[in-house]
Amino acid sequence: MKEQLRTSEVLAKLTLAVNYEELPQEVVVKAKELVLDSIACMIGGSRPVQGRKIINLFAAMGGLPEVQILGSSCRMPLLNAVYVNSYLATVLDFDDTYDGHPGSTVVPVALSIGSLCDSPGKAFLEAVVAGYEVGIRISNGIKPSPERTKVVRGINTWQIFCATAVAARLLGLSCEQTRDALCHAAIHASVPSLRKWGFIDGKIQWLKNNFGWTSYGGVLSALLAKEGFVADTTIFDGRDGFWIMASSDRCDYEAMRKSMDSFHTLLVHTKPYPACRHIHPSLDAVQALLREKDIAPARVQKIRVHTFYEVVENYTFLPSTPFDGCFSAPYVIALLLHGIQPGPEWAREEYISDDSILETAAKVEIVEWEEASKLYPLVKRELMSRVEIFSEGGQIYEKTIRTPRGDPRNPMSWEELQEKLHSVADPVFGPGRAKRICSAVKAVEDFSSISEFVALLSP
DSSP states (O other): OOOOOOHHHHHHHHHHHOOGGGSOHHHHHHHHHHHHHHHHHHHHHTSSHHHHHHHHHHHTTOOOOOEEOTTSSOEEOHHHHHHHHHHHHHTTSOSOBSSSOGGGGTHHHHHHHHHHTTOOHHHHHHHHHHHHHHHHHHHHHHOOOHHHHTTOOOSHHHHHHHHHHHHHHHTTOOHHHHHHHHHHHHHHOOOOOGGGSSTTTTOOOTTTTOHHHHHHHHHHHHHHHHTTOOOOTTTTSSTTSHHHHTTOSOOOHHHHTOOTTSOGGGGOBOOSSSSOGGGHHHHHHHHHHHHHSOOOGGGEEEEEEEEOHHHHHHSOSOOSSHHHHTTOHHHHHHHHHTTOOSSGGGGOGGGGGOHHHHHHHTTEEEEEOHHHHHHTTSTTOOOOEEEEEEETTSOEEEEEESSOTTSTTSOOOHHHHHHHHHHHHHHHHOTTHHHHHHHHHHTGGGOSOHHHHHGGGOO
């Protein structure tokens, strides 16, 4: 009887199985959309105080100017650049989602290593798809039960494998080296920390998901494997496997070892709002009502939001800084009602102390919707919300959203993603550059070296 491959070996083979020539066209198109989206997030993340501070901190360390920091003129050693670019990708909370934010640990790593190694465009796209596919398989495999999720939850914990898979591809690791890199990554993985982000006192810690460290650890794991560092190749398997290290209460090995017959990349969501994805169905509902009705904020008496428990328990506070705002459902709902269009504009300092916006936010009541709470923890989940706006004169406007914009079942168009890039890139580069970046992404497989492409992403 043939001995079953260890999970680390299966994942290594999957990492190396992605071949551009064999990818369905819809996967290639989706990968390009996700690259464009993450580039927008990184450029946008370079402008807020958190992005500027992280760039300055690492720039002061010096070292070889190997890799470009997006949206900046700075160049840094590879690992430092991987940290900074991944951190920038999530600053605005504009980054893509799949039970986490995989793009922030895929695309920055692929751009950083690809530019250093002069990787061709096709190899770059292969690495991007491999990063999403391997990371998401591990996420699905170690996903805890809904009851456990309420106690402990981690995103960066599994996303380290996204970065490792990307690095393994672009650094040219063998199957055995890739296996060892994934096993090293399990040792470098961060503890599940989401439940201690700071929601209780209304201030979000600036590391958030700590994706900079996650990507740093993933790339370092690949570099160590390339140098022959020995790994425990059983680390994913058994009762003491990675799943329990990651504080899960179960492991679905079938999901983790799933073949490439279908592509998880196609299931990744993009975001039209710089706010936590959990709030998006509520924002879609408000946007829909504003398009249909003439709703003046001053005439609004109350806004009641029916949604799932995660929002009810964690996203009801009023923010202290723009950085906190993306997790405050009342605040971002108020921004929309006051006609402030989603994008980097939402990070402006003055809105936090604007009395009219805060008065509207104070009218928002968030209550649990049992049906939405049941669906929320599932792998193929729906994020649902029903919004009621009570206006003077007894008028009640109501809208239910079961599938928010950016969900693969309700996708953003290329034009919408292009406009998202314009909104963040034009203030950094001036007009014209965003259009060139979009054209380059559409033809990225034609680049002989990704370094030529990355040159478009700095002032």
